[in-house]
Amino acid sequence: MAEYDYDLFTIGAGSGGVRASRVAAAHGAKVAIAEEHRVGGTCVIRGCVPKKMLVYGAHFAEDLEDCQKFGWEIEGKSFDWIKLRDNVLDDVTRIEGAYTDTLESHDVTIFHERAEITGANEITLASGKTVTAKTILIATGARPRLPECEGVEHGITSNEAFHLDELPKKVVIAGGGYIANEFAGIFNEFGSKVCVVNRGDQLLRGYDESVRDRLLQISITKGIEFRFNTTFDYIKPCDEGGYFVKLKNHEEERADLVMFAVGRVPNTEGLGLDAAGVELGENGEIKVDEFSRTSVDHIYAVGDVTDRVQLTPVAIREGQAFADSVFGDIEPYSVDHSCIPSAVFSHPPIAAVGMTEGEAKNKLGSVRVFQSDFRPMKNVLAGRNERSLIKMICEGDNERIVGIHMIAPEAPEMMQAAAIAVKAGLTKADFDATTAIHPTMAEELVLMK
Ligand SMILES: Cc1cc2nc3c(=O)[nH]c(=O)nc-3n(C[C@H](O)[C@H](O)[C@H](O)COP(=O)(O)OP(=O)(O)OC[C@H]3O[C@@H](n4cnc5c(N)ncnc54)[C@H](O)[C@@H]3O)c2cc1C
Numbered sequence: 053m054a055e056y057d058y059d060l061f062t063i064g065a066g067s068g069g070v071r072a073s074r075v076a077a078a079h080g081a082k083v084a085i086a087e088e089h090r091v092g093g094t095c096v097i098r099g100c101v102p103k104k105m106l107v108y109g110a111h112f113a114e115d116l117e118d119c120q121k122f123g124w125e126i127e128g129k130s131f132d133w134i135k136l137r138d139n140v141l142d143d144v145t146r147i148e149g150a151y152t153d154t155l156e157s158h159d160v161t162i163f164h165e166r167a168e169i170t171g172a173n174e175i176t177l178a179s180g181k182t183v184t185a186k187t188i189l190i191a192t193g194a195r196p197r198l199p200e201c202e203g204v205e206h207g208i209t210s211n212e213a214f215h216l217d218e219l220p221k222k223v224v225i226a227g228g229g230y231i232a233n234e235f236a237g238i239f240n241e242f243g244s245k246v247c248v249v250n251r252g253d254q255l256l257r258g259y260d261e262s263v264r265d266r267l268l269q270i271s272i273t274k275g276i277e278f279r280f281n282t283t284f285d286y287i288k289p290c291d292e293g294g295y296f297v298k299l300k301n302h303e304e305e306r307a308d309l310v311m312f313a314v315g316r317v318p319n320t321e322g323l324g325l326d327a328a329g330v331e332l333g334e335n336g337e338i339k340v341d342e343f344s345r346t347s348v349d350h351i352y353a354v355g356d357v358t359d360r361v362q363l364t365p366v367a368i369r370e371g372q373a374f375a376d377s378v379f380g381d382i383e384p385y386s387v388d389h390s391c392i393p394s395a396v397f398s399h400p401p402i403a404a405v406g407m408t409e410g411e412a413k414n415k416l417g418s419v420r421v422f423q424s425d426f427r428p429m430k431n432v433l434a435g436r437n438e439r440s441l442i443k444m445i446c447e448g449d450n451e452r453i454v455g456i457h458m459i460a461p462e463a464p465e466m467m468q469a470a471a472i473a474v475k476a477g478l479t480k481a482d483f484d485a486t487t488a489i490h491p492t493m494a495e496e497l498v499l500m501k
């Protein structure tokens with residue numbers, strides 16, 4: 053008789069948990085996974101995937117306007133939110149099915165219910181069933197944070213934004229980070245009046261200042277309003293529908309929808325972590341070492357619940373490294389969290405890798421910055437007065453590239469390839485030695501003066 057029911061029990065079937073479970077099973081482990089909501093987790097069900105589909109949908113608004121300068125006439129164009137919403141939700145269900153199939157084809161047992169650690173190696177499911185496992189992986193992700201304010205229960209978060217029955221005429225979005233800027237772009241392109249409310253005076257902290265400023269200027273030109281250095285006093289329902297929204301130092305205003313996008317809280321409550329002896333950090337995140345091991349030897353944690361870098365590819369890499377290291381026939385290895393490229397799918401999008409100009413100056417002293425500030429060819433013909441910006445930050449005499457930052461149509465697509473070069477430690481001279489592909493926006497990368 054085996055000592056435990058499973059070699060591995062994973063709590064949470066999101067990006068990190070699914071990858072770890074599938075790979076551990078492929079290494080020969082007997083694996084079970086519990087999911088209390090839907091297989092796929094935040095990324096597939098209510099994050100990256102449906103968000104990107106809405107971004108695509110939203111962008112047609114500009115394309116349908118710009119296409120006229122390219123000779124196209126489109127009569128009677130109209131937009132049907134319910135059609136887009138339902139098509140997106142259908143595709144989410146399809147992908148959920150693909151994730152479930154992957155787990156099942158690897159003989160991973162799926163429990164479609166909540167799980168909690170109730171003993172050193174014991175897990176109890178919501179149905180009351182108890183199982184044991186030699187190793188436990190916590191991959192429970194994070195949930196939207198809600199600020200403290202009167203009437204906070206009247207607001208929605210990104211979770212609900214994908215299910216709206218109608219688009220708001222006016223939406224107030226709290227936050228100045230990824231989600232706030234992405235949804236500001238989405239709602240604005242669909243014709244909603246958007247007001248972004250940020251507690252501080254900076255959008256997208258962590259991104260390069262000139263790129264952030266460019267997004268702010270373009271967003272204002274597109275009609276998005278911003279209120280900085282303020283928080284909510286109250287949100288009160290109005291008899292005629294919608295809400296009265298009062299911000300500190302501002303007059304009360306009306307809105308049809310309030311959306312909170314003020315960060316995410318690791319899902320660590322009600323998991324039995326205290327009793328199990330798993331240590332948490334200041335923000336409730338699970339503390340782990342470089343191998344994703346918690347303070348308890350046989351309990352590991354990956355992804356957003358550890359609050360290292362809250363991105364899907366990072367959760368996936370952490371899950372893969374954990375499974376290979378614990379169940380594979382190889383030397384344990386850890387995930388390199390340096391130089392991770394990222395993107396904000398705003399309108400237009402931002403993408404970045406490595407140090408910003410400010411960071412590089414602080415850390416490295418003298419740096420050289422190359423910059424290309426240009427109006428993409430398509431925007432020129434379309435009469436769209438929107439400029440793009442690409443910055444390259446270089447270090448030392450050999451001008452090793454330590455950061456690239458851009459705001460441009462398709463910036464995330466360009467960045468994925470550029471990030472390989474930065475990660476590999478290439479220099480400005482290596483870029484200069486590469487022949488341009490003309491005419492593209494990406495050729496700016498190898499033509500910078
Ligand atoms: C709106 C939005 C857009 C995003 N866009 C991007 C993007 O474009 N690119 C990008 O890289 N990242 C994006 N992210 C971040 C990305 O979704 C997360 O970093 C990623 O999903 C984290 O994966 P995870 O495995 O740690 O957790 P999750 O994917 O959140 O999975 C955790 C799972 O655990 C389940 N769970 C929790 N507690 C229990 C329990 N006790 N028992 C059973 N199950 C439980 C949850 O239901 C959930 O399904 C976005 C996030 C949001 C919210």
Ligand SMILES: NC(=O)c1ccc[n+]([C@@H]2O[C@H](COP(=O)([O-])OP(=O)(O)OC[C@H]3O[C@@H](n4cnc5c(N)ncnc54)[C@H](O)[C@@H]3O)[C@@H](O)[C@H]2O)c1
Pocket residue numbers: 199200226227228229230231232234249250251252254255256257282283284313314315316361362363394395396397
């Ligand atoms: N494209 C992507 O890769 C992508 C997209 C969406 C989300 N994500 C991930 O999800 C995480 C969460 O996203 P997010 O946008 O919720 O958080 P975030 O950390 O990016 O931004 C939070 C913002 O809210 C502001 N804020 C905090 N409290 C506030 C308050 N009370 N009132 C007004 N503003 C307030 C902060 O100043 C900050 O600008 C991100 O950190 C990111 O890792 C990634």
